[in-house]
Amino acid sequence: MLAGLRDIQRFTIAATDGDIGIIKDFLFDDRAWTIRYMYVDTHKWLPLGEKVLISPISLREIDTDDEKIHVALSKQQVKESPSIDEEKTVSREYEEILFSYLGYGYYWTGPGAWGEYAHPTALVNQQALEQANSNLEEHDKSKANHLRSIDELQGYDVIAGGETVGHIHDLILDTDNWEVPMLTIDTHNWLPGGKKLLLAPKHIDDINWLEQRVHCTLSAKDVELCPECDHDLLNDADYKLKVKSALQSLPGA
Structure with missing residues (x-):
């Protein structure tokens, strides 16, 4: 499905056990022209109103009628995910910590937009994680990830x-x-x-x-x-x- 990001930006992110917040921005890779993260405002759910990053790797379903994006994460998983500094850019080091916490394979260790795979959700499986770890030494860990805000662009x-x-x-x-x-x-x-x-x-x-x-x-x-x-x-x-x-x-x- 093709959709304008302006239309999706108002969608709610739904975990497996309830809503967690509304998309406020997207982070995209300006080299691969690929959306890497949804920036979600959780202030109606979390007391401190933290913003969290949700990767398309966790995607289950996009419901355009209800304006919701369902992800394969629980509210507890989101709540306990590594915190981010909103004043700083998202570094490769942070991505490694986040992906290790979630058990995802790394998208940056292969030739395509999603590593060895054509679709982001393929990186959710254990085999992808093991493959990513085996390939990690072949890639420059200091390499910039080129993540930019759609709101900024x-x-x-x-x-x-x-x-x-x-x-x-x-x-x-x-x-x-x-x-x-x-x-x-x-x-x-x-x-x-x-x-x-x-x-x-x-x-x-x-x-x-x-x-x-x-x-x-x-x-x-x-x-x-x-x-x-x-x-x-x-x-x-x-x-x-x-x-x-x-x-x-x-x-x-």
């Missing part, structure tokens, strides 16, 4: 051919693998009619986090050829084919 200017053509409005999530196949650009300050257009990550050349700018490989004229985003049709077969064809026709596709 939304609103960044998009630069094409040296011209500002809009800003990042949303990211489109594929809930099968939690990768980001497309981004939505709001062009209302640039194009008449205020269209929201779709771009693929392959069209992104660089994200300058200091300048809060996203540089793409396309010219401003090419951006005008990008398909328009219609959230109501994201999972319509004909619309998906039309979008795919339009994106593939762009330079560099």
